[in-house]
Amino acid sequence: MTIVEEHTPNPAAGDEHRPIGYGRLQRKEDPRFVRGKGHYVDDIVLPGMLHGAILRAPVAHARLVSIDTTQALANPKVVAVITGKDLEGLGLAWAPTLSYDVQAVLVTDKVRFQGQEVAFVVAEDRYAARDALELIDVEYEVLPPLVDARKALDPDAPVIRDDLEGRTDNHIFDWEAGDAAETDAVFASADVVVSQEVVYPRVHPAPMETCGAVADFDPIDGKLTLYETSQAPHAHRTIFAMVAGIPEQKIRIVSPDIGGGFGNKVGIYPGYILATVGSIVTGRPVKWMEDRSENLMSTSFARDYIMQGEIAATKDGKILGLRTNVLADHGAFNATAQPTKYPAGFFHIFTGSYDLQAAYCKVTGVYTNKAPGGVAYACSFRVTEAVYLVERMVDALARRLDMDPAELRLKNFIRPEQFPYPNKTGWEYDSGDYEKTMRLSMEIAGYDELRREQEERRARGELMGIGISFFTETVGAGPRKHMDILGLGMADGAELRVHPTGKAVVRISVQSQGQGHETTFAQIVSEELGIPPEDIQVVHGDTDQTPFGLGTYGSRSTPVSGGAVALVARKVREKAKFIAAAMLETRPEDLEWEKGRWFVKGDPSVGKTMAEIALGAVGTIELPEGIDGNLDAEVTYDPPNLTFPYGAYICVVDVDPGTGVVKVRRFIAVDDCGTRINPMIIEGQVHGGLTDGVGMALMEIIEFDEDGNNLGGSFMDYLIPTAMEVPNWETGYTVTPSPHHPIGAKGIGESATVGSPPAIVNAIIDALSPLGVTTIDMPCTPARVWEAMQGRATPP
Ligand code: MCN
Ligand code: CUM
Structure with missing residues (x-):
């Protein structure tokens, strides 16, 4: 693996004592997992x-x-x-x-x-x-079964949900965001409009367990x-x-x-x-x-979105507007998991990372004779589909304008000074410096050199493609006044107890499926209290032992539960100040905090460590009024906004002109998830997500025949990638903290799954563009690529 620009701890700056962000703390859960001692x-x-x-x-x-x-x-x-x-x-x-x-x-x-x-x-x-x-x-x-979502609303379509009173069709909902009239006006005034159908097929999270x-x-x-x-x-x-x-x-x-959840x-x-x-x-x-x-x-499928995309721009490449009409296949029961207000999840973040004048999206959900579920597979509540659409459309525009796709993106990014940025469909992006991240990915890729190489190869008849995707996600649902599931507001609780000997237990409401929460949540407490991470036990996954909260999906653990954990630790730290003051026979306002201890301002030699305070808390000293003894606290954290992580991905593919086989030769991923708690875990999350991306772009699909038979019912038919199909990932990062999160962290758990498919597909189209190919749908199997090369329509 290539690790680009990993931070080396700087002992002179005290870095090795900093549990967050520096060094590569091994996962606490690994000893049981790697020895086969997990308990499922x-x-x-x-x-x-x-x-x-x-x-x-x-x-x-x-x-x-x-x-x-x-x-x-x-x-x-x-x-x-x-x-x-x-x-x-x-x-x-x-x-x-x-x-x-x-x-x-x-x-x-x-x-x-x-x-x-x-x-x-x-x-x-x-x-x-x-x-x-x-x-x-x-x-x-x-x-007769209804298999094709495009036929779901035909007058003669079989009605699937005749159990529902008065139901005479297969329509579930219509949902829209943005301003239709304003968008129409922007499109009418544009020099260039590019339209394209973009299909995100039905896939499955397929966790190991x-x-x-x-x-x-x-x-x-x-x-x-x-x-x-x-x-x-x-x-x-x-x-x-x-x-x-x-x-x-x-x-x-x-x-x-x-053993893996991925939304399943x-x-x-x-x-x-x-x-x-x-x-x-x-x-x-x-x-x-x-x-x-x-x-x-x-069980829960993912995607199944048929998207009609339109992008409007000036002739010199200023993107003006984006419009889309989506047909969403929800299967036989509408069982998607997303905040109630948003039947299409967070799809309406489909304006991506660009500053544009108007946008409008409409999503129509329909029933078909397929399994229910939906919103699964590292989707960030349908940001996968949104990012795929906008990044395909931006590339289509670049081709039409004959502009370099990196240059087109750089020209249209939301600029750093525009944050907090209200987009045209109701989101407020918290922070970002997109150009910096884009330029770093281009530097790692050697972008200009890659384009030169491509020209040479093309001259020799080789099919090399370079694809870009720049994504912005919205992760960390709540706030609870806007977001709930079945009326349960999306907030999370945390309880922290520091035991008399200075060791701590933190109880959280989210649930790890492999993300390493037992390690990273201990790191957050450690950062706030100065107790070493190994002395902090993280308890989760048992409703009798943990506080109420909405759980792990939509990469919300760090943005929401991580915030709760930081705040509960700060609450304990504050309480510790009063206990320390009593122990030192001084006033709390005369104390100052440094990592792990309260000391007397102006006299650093006089102070109490967390361990001393913890013992003091249950000891015999007289405690100040209102301080009840045990060193513990609890909070429920209702986040003020979601967090908006982002990234710049560049993919290099070679397509075999004889067989249509796509080889992902290089993949450069530069992510920005704000403050990085555990760089090693983040990297693992990114590697996993990129592998998902290769799977979806090249081989994964749950298809049905005309009788409604599921053609993806085993790993013989539903292919998932192995180490053979993926390159050595080249990762980098930038750090733009979230201004509203207690430690500045944004989610990372789904970023790479969300961001990578468009980079790969854009690379494939780029490779095939000398043959006149302008679009192709996932999965880009050899058969499908070969058909596209022959100028034939891609099969549905
Ligand atoms: N992290 C960090 N610094 C940050 C952000 C995150 O160190 N700035 C760490 C976190 O502390 C956590 C991990 O990275 O240990 C992922 O954090 P986060 O982005 O908050 O995502 P969640 O923990 O909420 O995980 C959910 C997310 C989702 S929704 C899917 S789907 C997915 C994913 O995680 N499923 C996974 N990654 C997965 N990884 C594994 N191994 N298994 C799954 O099922
Ligand atoms: Cu959409 S899959 Mo995850 O949010 O569990």
Whole structure:
């Protein structure tokens, strides 16, 4: 790996004692992960535990005629078989989705996508449960499926959601942002308008660990303990309480180690509910773990946006306006996870990093006979789609104007002095210096030299392409007055206790799925209190042990929970001042803080360290009025705004003229996520996201045939990249702190997944442009690239 410009600690400046940003603190969680000692949901084994398996629909659209479970129940190893009818009796056949729709837990009336949950078998072991699925006899009356979202609103389209009262079509919502009239006027006055259809296909987050749950309902005290793969344990608990009617104090959700989430584990899946019902019905714990095909076919997909883009500019390349009309395929139930106000997530940040005069977007959501979910896979709530659209459009404009795409971007960036920058669709960007970041990426790439090399290669008939993407994200939802999920405002709590010996425990409401929170949140406390990171335990993933908060997605942990942790540490530090003053028999206002201790102003030799203060707090000295002894505090942090990380990515590809195979030769990624807490973890996040980008740009897609059969149901069909397909990442960074975040940090967890696909696709189009190619859709498989080279339309 090439590490460009990594900060070397400067002991003279005391850097090695600074837990944030300097040095490369190893992850606390690595010793257990690298030794295979992680503890995942499937590792949980409870006494008397049963196993559940889900019978799934083989077709995409069908009326359920009958279901016969007698044979399955006759199997001695089968303890229970649960059908939609049984759930109807319990009022649990339908569950609310995160988007105020409902989703069938088990089919009662109609199958609406292939792989939908039809029945649940509970048996003594996993094999028996699986085998018994084949003993269930189901009769379906197959209906014509609706597969193509473009046909969803046709008058003769089959109506998928006839369960919803008065429903006669497949329309879910229309949503818009920006000013349509103003944008039309800007377009009318422009010298140049470029239009293009840009498709972001359906993909899947495909975490290593699939989804699963172990439900343990105690019939004596009525307490449900649910171990589950969840990115948001507290939100799940509250929703479970509301839906199942179990009192909230009797529900404990435990999310142990999570083997990757990437958005897949935000929602509440039928399997979690079924395991719970199974446990209530049998009086024994029930484990349900889905297999890979179930995961790919039935849990949260991502994207599926068909975008008509238009960009308007002057002839010398000043971008004036941006307009888009989007058709969003939400599948059979509207189950996307995003703040309530925003049915298209944060797609309306589609004006990207550019200062333009007007913008307007309209998104229409439709039902199709496909799996529900949506807003998953490191999307920053659909910023993926937004960035992909604008960065493709800017490149299309550059080609039309015959301008260098880097130069066009540099000419149109929001300038540093314009921050905080109100964009045309309602966002206020917090901070940025885009030109600096762009120029650093060009310098690392050797941009001018690359263009010269490209010219030489082109002269020899070689297909080399250089692609650029400059993205701005909006991550860290809340503030809660604007953002909620099912009415739960998007804020996060933190509790901090410094024990008498000066070691600390911090309890947080977000949930790591591999992002290293146990390390980085300890670093934040360490920075604020001067306690070494190794002396700070981070507790998360257990609703009985942590404060309420909305969880980890949309790269919100650092922007929101990170803010909470910094503030709770400051609160403890403030309390420590009063205790120290009592111990030193002086006034608190006479004390001064330096990392790790309070000392007397003007007499640095007289002071108390955090450890001394912690012991003092529980000791025998008389404490000042209003100070209660223990060195602890709690806060709930409601962020004033989101944070706006950004980055400049440059990709170099070579396309084989004979086969259409794309080789990503180089990839330069310069990110700016404000204050960098742990450079090594940030780099890991970026490497992972860039790999996602290669996957989506070149090979990943969940496709369906005309009958609605899912063609991406296994890793034989749904390809994900390996080390073979990715180059040595070349990373760099700039630091532009967020002015409103307590430590100036912005999120990074999704940046590279968001930012990289357009760079790769732009590079491929650039490589193929001598052949007259102006567009291509992902995934750029050899077949698709080859078709484009032949001048044929790309297949849908
Ligand atoms: N970080 C840092 N300095 C910053 C910003 C972040 O050191 N300025 C660190 C954080 O402290 C944290 C990590 O980087 O340890 C990611 O932080 P953040 O950007 O706040 O993102 P979250 O922790 O909220 O993680 C969510 C994000 C999302 S939404 C997806 S999707 C995704 C991603 O994280 N899923 C992942 N990265 C993933 N990485 C792994 N290994 N597994 C997943 O499932
Ligand atoms: Cu959109 S995937 Mo992440 O936000 O968990």
